[in-house]
Amino acid sequence: MxxxxxxxxxxxxxxxxxxxxxxxxxxxxxxxxxxxxxxxxxxxxxxxxxxxxxxxxxxxxxxxxxxxxxxxxxxxxxxxxxxxDLIPAERMPDIIRRIKDLPVIIELFYKGACYCDRSTLPVIEQILQERPSVQNGQAPEIYEDGIFDRLLQDPFPVEKVHLIFSDLKIRKEIMDFYQKENILDVTSAFAENLELTSKTxxxxxxxxxxxxxxxxxxxxxxxxxxxxxxxxxxxxxxxxxxxxxxxxxxxxxxxxxxxxxxxxxxxxxxxxxxx
Known part of the structure; x- marks a missing residue:
């Protein structure tokens, strides 16, 4: 039945x-x-x-x-x-310090939209050139100055941290770190990405x-x-x-x-x- x-x-x-x-x-x-x-x-x-x-x-x-x-x-x-169910504000400085200087696309989802720190534009352009398949056809991100600085100095909660990698070795290192730490939920939608959210x-x-x-x-x-x-x-x-x-x-x-x-x-x- x-x-x-x-x-x-x-x-x-x-x-x-x-x-x-x-x-x-x-x-x-x-x-x-x-x-x-x-x-x-x-x-x-x-x-x-x-x-x-x-x-x-x-x-x-x-x-x-x-x-x-x-x-x-x-x-x-x-x-x-x-x-x-957001990533708590107090977790964000550690996350940003760990990823901000890596050669990865860093997208921060909060207030229902997708934000990128304008300083990462050269990295974004390079990765999209190296791996055009990761372009998702979605609406353009919102680029703002100083997002990383704000999250380091006066952090706020975030829905999701979305990372897109060109170097899959770096992806594995980040994935292994957060899976071992067990403080965030770590998942993936395709081979080059990682998605970090609150553990629950x-x-x-x-x-x-x-x-x-x-x-x-x-x-x-x-x-x-x-x-x-x-x-x-x-x-x-x-x-x-x-x-x-x-x-x-x-x-x-x-x-x-x-x-x-x-x-x-x-x-x-x-x-x-x-x-």
């Missing part, structure tokens, strides 16, 4: 978006039909609020989102987040918290994803669906496997397992 699904969490990149960074008409129609059937559908993404795709958020009835890997839960009808800011916690807010049981939730930063969310959902293009480890842990993101895998999964 098919489970009743009342809440669906959708990863964005590599899942809802195809490889051309598009959300197809079929996927939009299926999400809209799910909403019409009374199912809450929400993006569960590593992106900040400013990068949420209007192709989905403009669908009537889709107004919740989990952003920055679960650091923020948003009701688009309200100014303030429903819930936040995860897509899984955001899924379960939003389900609780909406009065929906864990058994009535579904999650669809493709990457390592979806792994905990897939483990928490009542029904977990891995994309056909997902990493092998993701497929092994999921309850079900759908088609790839270039074959409308999200639409196919919702139609087959939620309707």
């Amino acid at each position: 098919k489970k009743r699904i009342r809440l669906i969490a959708l990863d964005m990149d590599g899942t809802t978006f195809n490889s051309r960074k598009e959300i197809t008409n079929r996927t939009r129609r299926t999400i809209a039909e799910a909403v019409e059937r009374g199912i809450q559908v929400f993006p569960a993404t590593g992106r900040p609020k400013s990068y949420l795709p209007q192709e989905i958020m403009s669908i009537p009835g889709v107004h919740y989102a989990s952003t920055s890997n679960g650091a923020s839960i948003i009701d688009m009808n309200k100014e303030e987040p429903l819930y936040e 800011a995860t897509k899984s916690n955001a899924l379960l918290r939003l389900a609780g807010i909406l009065g929906i049981s864990q058994e009535e939730t579904m999650a669809i994803g493709d990457s390592f930063n979806d792994l905990d969310m897939l483990g928490a959902a009542g029904t977990s669906v891995a994309m056909g293009n997902a990493e092998p480890e993701i497929k092994e842990t999921a309850d079900l496997i759908t088609k790839t993101n270039d074959e409308d895998g999200v639409a196919w999964a919702i139609e087959k397992y939620a309707f």
Whole structure:
């Protein structure tokens, strides 16, 4: 007997978006039909609020989102987040001191947007030239002077620290350090990146918290994803669906496997397992 699904969490990149960074008409129609059937559908993404795709958020009835890997839960009808789980201000100086002089792209997600210290522009340009595949097609970052100095002298909490590496040896060193320290959640969406959030800011916690807010049981939730930063969310959902293009480890842990993101895998999964 098919489970009743009342809440669906959708990863964005590599899942809802195809490889051309598009959300197809079929996927939009299926999400809209799910909403019409009374199912809450929400993006569960590593992106900040400013990068949420209007192709989905403009669908009537889709107004919740989990952003920055679960650091923020948003009701688009309200100014303030429903819930936040930020990297504490007191942790930020140590993080900045460790990474600010490395040859990495450093993106800081806070207040729903993505910020870069203007001093890092030469490094950003160099890495994008060396590894053009890491360009994500999202909205431009906000470049400001002195962000690092502010975080060192008068720190403030941050949703997520997103790092993109050209040198994968440096990436491994940073990943190993923070995994050993065990003070932050460390995950990754692709081979060249790392994503640092509060230890308890995860897509899984955001899924379960939003389900609780909406009065929906864990058994009535579904999650669809493709990457390592979806792994905990897939483990928490009542029904977990891995994309056909997902990493092998993701497929092994999921309850079900759908088609790839270039074959409308999200639409196919919702139609087959939620309707």
